[in-house]
Amino acid sequence: MTQAFIPQIVIPTAQILVVILVLPLAIAYLQLVERKVLGFMQLRLAPRRVGWHGLLQPIADAVKLLIKEDIIPEKADRFLFTLAPIVTVIPALAALAVIPFAGASFTLGGYEVRPFITDVNVALLYLLAISSLGIYGIILGGWASNSKYSLLGALRSSAQMISYEVPLGFAVIGVMMMAGTASMVGIVEAQKAAGRWYVLPQIVGFFCYFIAAIAETNRVPFDLPEAEAELVAGFHTEYSGMKFAFFFLAEYTNMIVVSSIVTILFFGGWLRPFPNVAALGWLENGWLVLLPLTLGAFAGWLFGLKTGRGLPPMAAGALIGLAGGFALSIGDVAGLATLSVPFVSGAFWFFLKVSLFLFLYIWLRGTYPRYRYDQLMTLGWKWLIPLSVVNVVGTGLGILIFPGR
C-alpha cells in the first residue's frame, strides 16, 4: 500500500494542485494579453498604468474582484444562485485532467511524474461530456438571478450550446477514426506514428471543431449569451465579486481547454512541426534557443516602444532572445541544455501551439461582429452539421481506400 501511495495518491494530488494554482495566474495574464491585443488592434495602448506596461493589472483586477461586495439579489434563489458559478467552474477545471502537456515524463525524487493528471482511454468522450455539463451552471445562474436579462442570456446559451454540441462531436469523430483511439496521449502517439499532424487530412474537421468550440465557449463572434449591447451582461448580469470571478475563470479555462484539445487532436500536441522530416530534428532539441526567441519576440511586440511599436521592437526582442538562447546553450548554464529535453521540448511546442490558438481567439474577437441569433442557428444546423457529417463519411472512405495511411 505504501508503495502505491506516493505514485497513485501524492503525485496526482500534487499535479492537480499545480494545475489549479497555476491556472488562475495564467488566466489573469491571458486576460492582460487579451486586453493588450484588442487594444493594439484598435490602435489603443491597453492597460499601462498599474505596473510597468500594465504588468500588475491582472493582480489588481483579481484583488478588486476578491474584495468586492458579493451581492445576491433580493428575489433570487439563493441556493441556486450560489451553486451556479461552482457548477460552471468545476467541469471547466475537470476537463484539464485529461490534457497531456508534454510527451515524455520526468523523474522527481525517484518517482516518475507523467505530464498529465490522467490518461483515460475515453478521454475525448469525457471531454465532450464534461464540456456540455458547463451549460448547467449558465442555465442555473440565469434562472436563479430572477432577472430578465440573465434568463434571456441563459436561454440563448442553452440553445446555442445544444446546437453546437452536435458538430463538435461529429468533428472529433474523424480524428478518432484515424487514430483508432479516444485517448489524448494515444491520438498524439498516432500522429507521431503517422508522421504528420491530423490538420491536413482533417482540415474540414478542424474547421468545424474550432468554430463549434468558439460557440461552445460563448466567445465572439458567438457571444450571444452575454451580448452586452442587448442583454447587459447576459447570464452573469446579477453576479459580482467572487461569484463573477468564477464565471470568468470558467470562461477562460474553457478557452484554454479548447485550445489544448485543438492542439492535441489536429496539431500534434507536443510534437514538433513536420514530425516526419528528420532534417528538422533540431526543432526537437532546440527549445533552449527557440523558447527565448519566441518569448523575446512576444515581449518586444507587447511592450515595444510606444510610438515606433510594430515590427522593429518585435524583431529586436527576437534577436535578443536568440542571442540569449545561444549564450545559454553554448555556456550550458546550470546544465540547462541537458535538462530532460524531451519533456521540456514537448511542453514548449505544446504551449506554443496553445498560445497561438488563444491568440486566434482574441484575434477573432477583435475582428468580427456578433452573429444574429438566426444566423447562428443557420450556421450551426445548415452548415456545420452537414459539413461535419460529410467529413466523417469522407474520412471513412479515405481510410477504406488508402488503408495504412
Place this chain on the structure above:
Amino acid sequence: MSGVTRPIETPRTSALRDLLKTFLLLELWVGLWVTLKNQFRPHITVEYPKERVELSPRFRGVPRLRYHPESAEELCIACHLCETVCPDDCIHIVSEKKPDGKGKRLVSFEINYERCCFCGLCVDPCPTKPLTAIYMSHDYEMADYKRERFVAPLKVLLDGTDPKDYKE
C-alpha cells in the same frame, strides 16, 4: 486614413465569383488581415496627464485678462463692452473714475466660469489695440470642488491658476 476620397467602385459580380467568395470566406480573411496589420501600427492614444494634445492657436479655453505689456497694471480700460456683449451675463465689472480724471479703471472684474459658454464674444469688441485685454486662454483644466471657486476674481484672471492636483 489617407483623407483622399475615392469614388465607390461597383464590383463586377459573377455567380462563380460570389460562390468562391462565400466558400473561401474571403471577406473574413480580409477582416483578419486588417486587424493583424493594425497590431503593428503606431497607437493614437494620448496618455492625458502625461501627454497633452497640441492645441490649435484659436483654441478657446477659459477667458482671462492680460497685463499691460509695459507696466504691471492690467490692460483693461473698463469700457464694459465685454460685460454688455456676454450672452451668459457671466462677466461682472465694477469700475471707478481715475483720480486724474481721464478714463476709468477697474475696481473688480469677475468672470463666473460656471456660466461661461466659451463663445469668445467678449474678445471681439475689446477696444485695446493691438492686444485685446480679454482673451481666450489655452487653459482647459477647471474642475474644482467648490462652486464659489468658479467665480474668478481679477487676480486669478490676470495670473491664472496654479496647476491643480485635484485633492481636497
